[in-house]
Amino acid sequence: SVLNHKQCESYCSDLLSRIALNDNKAGMEGLDRDKINKIILETSKGSKFYENELKKEQQVNQRIEKMMEQKARITKEQLKQAQAEVDKLTCELERSRELGRVIVHVDMDAFYAAVEMRDCPELKDKPMAVGSMSMLSTSNYHARRFGVRAAMPGFIAKKLCPNLVIVPTNFDKYRAVSAQVREIFSEYDPHFMPMSLDEAYLDITEHLEERKHWPETMRTYYICDAKTGNDADRSAAESERDELSPVLFEDSPSSSPSLSGADRKAEVFGTSAEEAVREMRFRIEQKTSLTASAGIAPNMMLAKVCSDKNKPNGEYRIPPERQVVMEFMKDLPVRKVSGVGKVTEKMLAALGIVNCDQLGQQIALLSLLFSGTSWHNFLHISLGLGSTCIERDSERKSMSTERTFVEMSDAEEQYSLCRDLCQDLAQDLQREGLKGKTVTLKLKNVKFEVKTRAFTLQYAVCTEEEIFAAAKDLLKVEIDSVSPQPLKLRLMGVRVSGFISAEDKKPLQRSIMGFLQKGGSDSGSFTQCAGSVLKAEEDSDGASFLKPQATEMKVPSVSDLSNTNSGTDTTSYVNKPAVLKPSFKISTQVLPFLTCPVCNTEMKDVNLTAFNNHIDECLKGSAVDNEPTHLDAPKEQEELNRKPPASSSESRTLKSSSHDPSCNEEKPSTSISVPLVETDEDGDFKTPFFSHRTKTNGKRSVLSKKKMPVCESSSKASPTTHNLEAITEMSSDSNGSSLTCPVCSQPQSTDDLALFNRHVDMCLNQDVLLEFRESHPPVGHSDEPALKSVRGQQGSSPLPPSKKPKVLSTKHTIDKFFKGNAGQKV
DNA sequence: GGGGGAAGGACCA
DNA sequence: TTCCTGGTCCTTCCCCC
Numbered sequence: 001s002v003l004n005h006k007q008c009e010s011y012c013s014d015l016l017s018r019i020a021l022n023d024n025k026a027g028m029e030g031l032d033r034d035k036i037n038k039i040i041l042e043t044s045k046g047s048k049f050y051e052n053e054l055k056k057e058q059q060v061n062q063r064i065e066k067m068m069e070q071k072a073r074i075t076k077e078q079l080k081q082a083q084a085e086v087d088k089l090t091c092e093l094e095r096s097r098e099l100g101r102v103i104v105h106v107d108m109d110a111f112y113a114a115v116e117m118r119d120c121p122e123l124k125d126k127p128m129a130v131g132s133m134s135m136l137s138t139s140n141y142h143a144r145r146f147g148v149r150a151a152m153p154g155f156i157a158k159k160l161c162p163n164l165v166i167v168p169t170n171f172d173k174y175r176a177v178s179a180q181v182r183e184i185f186s187e188y189d190p191h192f193m194p195m196s197l198d199e200a201y202l203d204i205t206e207h208l209e210e211r212k213h214w215p216e217t218m219r220t221y222y223i224c225d226a227k228t229g230n231d232a233d234r235s236a237a238e239s240e241r242d243e244l245s246p247v248l249f250e251d252s253p254s255s256s257p258s259l260s261g262a263d264r265k266a267e268v269f270g271t272s273a274e275e276a277v278r279e280m281r282f283r284i285e286q287k288t289s290l291t292a293s294a295g296i297a298p299n300m301m302l303a304k305v306c307s308d309k310n311k312p313n314g315e316y317r318i319p320p321e322r323q324v325v326m327e328f329m330k331d332l333p334v335r336k337v338s339g340v341g342k343v344t345e346k347m348l349a350a351l352g353i354v355n356c357d358q359l360g361q362q363i364a365l366l367s368l369l370f371s372g373t374s375w376h377n378f379l380h381i382s383l384g385l386g387s388t389c390i391e392r393d394s395e396r397k398s399m400s401t402e403r404t405f406v407e408m409s410d411a412e413e414q415y416s417l418c419r420d421l422c423q424d425l426a427q428d429l430q431r432e433g434l435k436g437k438t439v440t441l442k443l444k445n446v447k448f449e450v451k452t453r454a455f456t457l458q459y460a461v462c463t464e465e466e467i468f469a470a471a472k473d474l475l476k477v478e479i480d481s482v483s484p485q486p487l488k489l490r491l492m493g494v495r496v497s498g499f500i501s502a503e504d505k506k507p508l509q510r511s512i513m514g515f516l517q518k519g520g521s522d523s524g525s526f527t528q529c530a531g532s533v534l535k536a537e538e539d540s541d542g543a544s545f546l547k548p549q550a551t552e553m554k555v556p557s558v559s560d561l562s563n564t565n566s567g568t569d570t571t572s573y574v575n576k577p578a579v580l581k582p583s584f585k586i587s588t589q590v591l592p593f594l595t596c597p598v599c600n601t602e603m604k605d606v607n608l609t610a611f612n613n614h615i616d617e618c619l620k621g622s623a624v625d626n627e628p629t630h631l632d633a634p635k636e637q638e639e640l641n642r643k644p645p646a647s648s649s650e651s652r653t654l655k656s657s658s659h660d661p662s663c664n665e666e667k668p669s670t671s672i673s674v675p676l677v678e679t680d681e682d683g684d685f686k687t688p689f690f691s692h693r694t695k696t697n698g699k700r701s702v703l704s705k706k707k708m709p710v711c712e713s714s715s716k717a718s719p720t721t722h723n724l725e726a727i728t729e730m731s732s733d734s735n736g737s738s739l740t741c742p743v744c745s746q747p748q749s750t751d752d753l754a755l756f757n758r759h760v761d762m763c764l765n766q767d768v769l770l771e772f773r774e775s776h777p778p779v780g781h782s783d784e785p786a787l788k789s790v791r792g793q794q795g796s797s798p799l800p801p802s803k804k805p806k807v808l809s810t811k812h813t814i815d816k817f818f819k820g821n822a823g824q825k826v
Numbered sequence: 827g828g829g830g831g832a833a834g835g836a837c838c839a
Numbered sequence: 840t841t842c843c844t845g846g847t848c849c850t851t852c853c854c855c856c
Contacts, residue, residue: 019841049841056836135842153841195839339847341838373848398845406840438832448841454833493843829856837848 018057019044022342026109026293026311027144036147036160043156052448060343064350067369071351074368083364086379090363093383098298099320101388102273104188104202105295105303106280108181109312111198113140114290115177116167117246124246128165129157134404137169140246141312174198177288184283188276193390201300203390204276211271219269221279224286246289277315298325301386304338325384329356337381356382395499399434400442401425402493407446409486411479418475419468421494426464429496435460436496439470443478444491452495453478460500467496 020037023029044050108114112130117123117140127143129136133154143149146161154166178197185192189202211219269279277294284292291313295306298320309316318328333355335345351366353359359366360382367375380386401424408414418441429435439461440454453474461467471494479487 044841047841053841059836131842132840134840137842151842155840199839339838343837371849396845397847400844402843404842440833450835452834456832491842495845497845827856829854831852831854833850833852835848835850838846839844 018053018342019050021147022149023147025144025149026308027141028147028149031145031147039159040147040156043159048447060346064347067347068350070369071365074365078368079364082367086363086367089376089379090383093379093385097322097383097385098388099322099325100205101203101298102205102208102320103297103300103303103388103390104204104273104277104280105297105300105307106185106200106202106277106292107294107307107311108198108284109291109293110138110140111177111290112138112169112174113143113167114246115174116170118289119173120167121246123165123167126165127161127163128167129154130167130169132166132168133158136166139164171197177290180287181284181290181292184280184287188280189390191390201303201390204273208271208273208276211276214271216268219271219275219279220266221269221283221286222266274315274317277317281313281315299384299386299388300390301337301381302328302384303386305332305336308336322384329360329382329384332356334359334381339377340381356384396432396434397499398436398495398497399425399428399432400440400493400495401428402442402491404444404491405489407488407490408492409488411486414475414479414487414489414492415472417492418471418494419464421492422468422471423464425494425496426462426467429462434496434499435462437461437498437500438496439467439474440495440497441471441474441478442491442493442495443475443487443489446488446490448490450491451478454495456498460498461496467494 019040021028021031021033021040023031023033113128116130117128123140125142127140127146127148129139129143129148131137131154136148136150136152136154136157138150139148139152139157143157143161143164146157146164148157148161148164154164157164157166174197178194181198182192182194182200185194185200185202188204188207192200192202194200267282269275269282273296277296281292281294284290293307293311293313294315295303295309296315296317297303297306298318302318302325306316306318318325334340334348334353335342337356340348348354348359351362351369353362359378363375363379363382366378369375370378401421403417403421405417408417437458437460438454438456440452442450442452444450455470455474457470461470
């Protein structure tokens with residue numbers, strides 16, 4: 001109501017250019033676009049989706065404006081220079097033009113729809129689509145006449161075509177048909193490149209060479225007879241299909257024109273490329289009752305364009321002659337070329353470029369307006385050049401899973417979904433034997449705004465727990481960023497990328513467990529990264545007991561490690577047993593013997609809780625109890641589950657982790673013993689497994705740098721938790737001017753915290769640590785961050801050598817922790 | 827200041 | 840009532856040399 005006429009017009013024009021009918025698809029020629037667009041517009045208007053599309057469109061318009069301003073500043077001299085460069089490059093490209101390969105792009109016609117029509121013949125004459133009211137995957141040619149096409153929401157399609165039948169997708173079925181088709185592809189090119197279930201590139205150059213010498217019998221195919229041979233069991237409906245593919249209309253071309261005669265029994269195919277491809281399509285139709293279209297050309301770019309030329313059930317060939325290629329490209333709309341989407345199309349249109357001929361004429365200008373990659377691509381397109389080598393077995397770069405749902409605002413539900421996604425993804429990763437270092441969380445809010453948040457771990461992960469540990473922290477930041485408002489989501493996804501190569505999977509360094517088991521052989525047991533942990537499980541049957549503990553040990557995350565149980569825990573999602581499980585689990589493990597890194601006492605048959613307690617005692621400087629106590633698992637579990645009293649020394653918590661809703665700040669609970677916490681270069685705490693940065697509301701923040709609490713509940717932490725704050729409290733004298741070294745119990749001046757830190761470092765460095773460091777130079781991820789957290793990074797940086805700070809800064813150690821947080825006490 | 831890596835957004839099929 | 844998956848490119852930022 002506030003828009004004037006002109007604004008309204010521009011609004012509609014923006015809308016249309018974005019969500020209007022895209023009739024760049026076979027079977028959609030000559031439609032009444034205005035009428036269809038009006039319906040789409042009316043149905044979409046006012047929706048959140050539409051508003052977002054409009055926003056995106058305005059961004060594109062801004063890009064175009066910027067581009068036009070840039071264009072206006074280009075001088076004749078610049079253009080001349082650019083033209084010279086383009087000419088030079090064109091000459092080089094012409095010289096290297098390769099026309100010797102025969103590349104085929106095969107595309108099944110309306111694939112999903114065709115499969116459904118085949119299996120349900122009554123659909124054949126009706127407009128139908130596959131998908132749901134939310135989104136359609138594809139439509140048949142009847143429906144396309146109404147403007148119904150793939151990637152259109154079902155409810156809009158219904159407006160366009162009220163009689164539309166929407167069939168749900170059945171991917172198992174499509175996969176099975178796809179496998180049949182691929183079998184045929186492999187006979188023409190064993191290394192064909194599938195692009196999706198219904199599409200593939202083939203290089204049939206070698207096949208054609210061989211084919212030349214084939215006798216006619218090898219090129220003869222018999223028509224499937226439903227009443228004879230192997231297909232005797234086929235139903236009447238199936239027999240009927242053979243007469244006409246479900247995607248074909250009565251006047252559609254047949255893949256085998258000569259079959260229409262009286263002699264329909266056999267078909268002999270020639271030796272040319274066209275004949276070979278026609279044979280392939282014939283065989284596909286015989287085997288699946290579905291038709292395919294194909295493009296034959298000297299490169300992939302051209303073949304792809306060609307396959308669309310005579311759809312459905314047709315093929316088109318560009319012979320390997322430069323002149324013919326150039327002629328073909330001349331009138332080709334740029335949008336027909338794979339890789340040119342609606343944004344690029346609009347940007348080029350703003351420069352008066354619609355077809356490939358115009359594109360070729362404007363390359364010099366484009367070279368001044370677009371990136372090198374982009375304009376080189378434009379130049380290739382305008383010359384009709386493309387890849388002549390079908391990339392085989394290219395490595396997967398990422399794996400992800402995402403889900404769209406009705407609005408979800410409840411944090412607990414969101415965490416639960418996040419875990420489900422991680423579980424699915426973990427299964428997929430493990431199925432393919434992949435492990436990746438980067439975990440990305442994708443969120444789409446109810447306004448359709450998409451955000452991705454990622455962090456890269458120090459080692460590759462593949463288990464649900466590991467992925468979730470990272471993903472939930474990313475999610476937490478997003479939830480917190482809008483707090484106290486709820487985060488309203490409509491999509492969530494998790495991705496793992498940065499897959500490691502085979503050699504990276506080798507274990508590099510002993511873990512803290514190996515370190516603590518001084519003298520014992522830890523090779524093949526605990527290893528430094530999750531990937532290696534799994535390897536250890538595979539390699540060492542005898543070490544199977546290590547499996548859950550070793551894996552789960554990696555799980556603690558930022559939130560696990562940065563929250564001290566404040567006593568008000570039950571409602572918080574991070575308090576779910578599933579999240580805390582790792583901390584519990586590890587403490588129940590009983591190991592043959594461990595060596596205390598402080599007093600160097602060897603302890604036999606000790607469980608980790610007892611061992612932890614022992615180190616606590618050592619660090620407090622009190623009497624060392626060399627007799628390990630065994631806590632039985634249920635008792636320990638009970639203790640760990642118990643809420644710590646506000647001020648009590650009775651409860652012994654190995655490490656607690658919770659989120660206190662009353663406190664907005666994070667509180668790290670940094671146990672000195674087993675739970676793994678390390679500092680980053682600045683001495684701030686971070687999760688032991690990764691550091692990451694993320695951007696929230698345009699401002700970068702470092703998730704790992706969770707500042708110490710200015711939170712009332714911090715003082716309520718159980719003293720037996722032994723976080724650094726507690727140690728400070730215990731160690732500092734009454735006037736706060738000195739600290740007692742937790743190792744040697746000697747008072748040290750705090751005038752220079754760096755010196756104090758160095759002193760603690762020296763104490764800890766002695767004996768076991770020194771020996772360990774000498775025998776285990778830091779490589780990649782270290783599993784001893786718990787110790788590092790109190791002694792700084794000196795000599796034990798988890799960073800690879802290249803990233804190690806040259807100067808051992810005083811910043812990144814305990815002093816900063818004291819200054820920044822418990823600093824007031826100091 | 828440049829190179830390289832990470833993160834995040836956008837585009838495309 | 841507007842999908843899912845995966846690849847690529849570009850920009851920005853930061854660290855390191």
